[in-house]
Amino acid sequence: MSRRTLAGGLAIAAALTLTTLPAAAEQSSLRFPSAKFPLGTRPLPTKTMTAVTQGIDLYDVKAGTSTDGYTVTVLMPSGRDYGTLPTAETKVAEVEAAGETASLQKVIRPGVADAPSQTVYMVRVGLWSFKDKKKAEETAKTLKDAGLKVKVDYLGDDGLKTTGPWDVKVVMIDAKTFRGSYVASLGTSVAKRETVSSMAKAGGAVVGVNGGFFNIHTAAALRGEPVGTSVVGGKLLSEAVPGRSAVVLRGRSAKITELKTTVTVTSQDGTKAEINGINRAAATDELVLYTEEYGAKTPTGGTDAVIDANGKVVGLRVSGAAVTAGMRVLHGNGLGAEWLNEHVWQNWTVKVDTKVVDLRTKKALKLTPDLNVIAGSVGLVRNGKVKITAKRDGHDSMNMILRRHPRTLLGTTRNGSLILATIDGRQPGVTVGANFVEAAQFMRWLGAVQAINLDGGGSTAMVVANKLVNRPSDGSERGVGDALLVLPK
Template identity: 35%
Template sequence: MRHLRTRGAARRPARARARLATAVVAALAAPAFLAGAAEADSRRSEPAEQWTTRILAPGVTVRAGVLRHPGADHAWTVTVQAPTSSRWSTNDPDAPVTWAEVSTRAWAAGTARELADAGLRPRVESVQWPRYADTPHGVMGYRVRVGRFTTQQEARTAASAVTAAGFRTTLSWTGYDIQEPADLENVHVAVIDPDTFDGTVQATHDGNVAQREATSAVARKLDSLVAVNGGFFVLATGDGVPGTMSGIGAYEGELESMAAGSRSALLMEDGGRRVRVADLTSTVTARAGKAAYQVQGINRVPGTVRDCGRPGSTPSELPWQDVTCRLADDLVEFTPAFRAGLPTGPGVQAVLDASGRVVSVGARGGRVPEDGRVLQGIGRAADWLTAHARPYSRVTVGEVVRTTDGRRVRLDGDDSLVSAAPTLVKDGRIDIDAAAEGVVDPEYTSFGYAWANVRQPRTMAGVDQRGRLILATVDGRLKNGSEGFTLYEAARFMQSLGAVDALNLDGGGSTAMAVDGTLVNHPSDAAGERPVGDTVQVLPARD
């Protein structure tokens, strides 16, 4: 990985700073340096828990909980943003500047001096690395803050003075900080016992991988007992086709998207009779006679790889959360579950019938035949299709899914899986491989900081020692006062529920749990429940 060059903060003349001092809000915190120097261990303040329990069916139990941490005292504050260069453009003097909450000690000390010169009263706080399995320990960096305020509006007023002094700011709620326990966390937990439950558990994209639907809407349609949102998916057209998955996904035994590197997945076999958490990879190969070419995607736009993690993708072949990589030479398979218009543009496509016979070869576009498949290629992949996918010839597509220890996962019609990141618990121990799964970067500490190290709404899944499936959500972003979990807190929570293996599913505004078709949590999006890609549904037995 490359080292970054940060840019200095904007400076104002001394006379301007002096004039601004008279406009400073009076209720600013006293100056402090290295406040909050240690990562909080919220076990120091065990939460007071309040639970209600419902039994929906034999083997299906749902609990709603309120976790309160006595003594937690939080406020609104003004956080100064640090400028930093783009990760992959560090040698480019014209690289775009991004902004981070955490930076170097030198930046924090210099910024604090400038704020003090402007008549403000800053404090510098150290931020510790969470206890991930594959990142450094100790101090991650430093942030600069001004004031503690009861209301967000008071903080906004104070922020205007900091901005006028020449600094970029954001408003922060200290209850999201990893250093201190949260005030309140609203959680929902479903436990499904395959030894007692006579229904099924399955992942579903509801028949069309090129669409988004709310978790509760799918639950009502399927008359499910419990439902949660599933894996990561494309939101914007610039990143692919909205609704398509950005990690491995399989429904009714059919692989409908490929893995983004080696990332954790929830595998539900035999209709959920066996459930496990494992890091999975996928390999897909197209063959025409003796010629072969690696397929790098299923049901996505050729050349566009959300969350990266495919061989040859740039700027990274490794998983990289919420980043869209590119592939110049790309072969993509489209299945009948892709029920939208096929992507158009440069390249070639071959339409195959159910037996793999080439029906046509030509420009990209149209739709996938109901009983066939389509291969689209760009770059050298287009050349390969032109040379080998001749009309009436046969092109077969073989798919292999493996765990990281090399064991093959054979998908049958009652099997399904969803994928996200990272692993939270492994063999009963907290084991968060945050860097390996691409949700943080040890050399670029601002990347993934808010996503992983700040409390957020989260959806989690795991398996306990008895083979029971655990599905859990926590509300966040102060919905009904709930602040959410950091990744480490999510892992500890799943471990407290008895999970021996667990993973983080999609979260934030996607987090949703429906019980008997009714949404029971409070999603964080202002518009309400977010339409998502795939979901996990607990379905009653059918006569």
């Protein structure tokens, strides 16, 4: 598809540059904190502020120093780098049989709002300074030759005590002086992944950050599909993961909440059915709705009903074709196909009802053109207090809660201002990233009373005035499913 999936469908071509603003525009109610950096040993950060446009400031923040080194971690039979005490003790014996000395490390993953703490054990061999990584790699090879599965670990990634360093970018958007708007973008289509830089440029955005998780467990050509609610310009393009955190954008307001979506179809004969998904691969016996924004063919092996803007069934076909402009396709396989064959006939009219409900207020959102929604991944701060909802959002593992990764964070302040932050990571000696607890503490420090974690890792990206300002851990910017764009008007 040639048009871009951006609120309003318009590309704003204005060229934006970093400028110094008049004094009147600098009277912001949003201030960068003066207290010590909240992570590690609470060092004083260095920061550089750039006024981007009215109401938007960019902070380049660096804190901490590199003191972490390397160790060799022995993997358990499960393939994880941790296990129970008996399993770990068995691995210690295997390491010693190979002629090396092992240490048994007790690790407590902190409890979060919806998951208790977890105690596990790791087996590690040696400790080397940052400059001696090759020695760790040599020991790892010796252990591998002895039949053990091991990996070389940088201790700054552990999520335990560290001195950093941290490389952070923060955009503060002041509710009192900002005159632009917030939208979501899926790029050229739902199915295709695209960089934040590309989406920001096409949308005329002054700021852009990556959005929520996208589906890496589907066919390669479909991996731009958001995992969770996506609304662009008032149109639901991906269904909710029930209860998952999301950010609701309307004009220049941003609200963090949890959402539920329901989509039903009513045939001309009065029969109703649940639509199981929107713009994603269909599972057995499902009904899935595809919109023109999908950008891929419907699945094969089922039945398609092609529906026009008025709900008229203009065609019935064997599935596996594209969705043409101005049309929707209701696809069914198995029981879903049987329902279509019985209740959706050529030239009949069907009605598709879409509802997006805010689970905090229990009210449905009005699907008007100014509504945009991006799914988050984990709730971090609620009503000014750390409240990490990792289990509800499907991320309550040791790796996700405790270990440090690059993070993209979004928060709102008491007066409705928006804070966007990236914490780069996975770059030993340069920046260590953050775990969930650290990310929550960091957003509270910045003044957020509500905050969520967006997609992170190699997806973390922040673009300001058409320039990528952070350093993605992949070494270059990754294509992602969606982005949050800040428009100048």
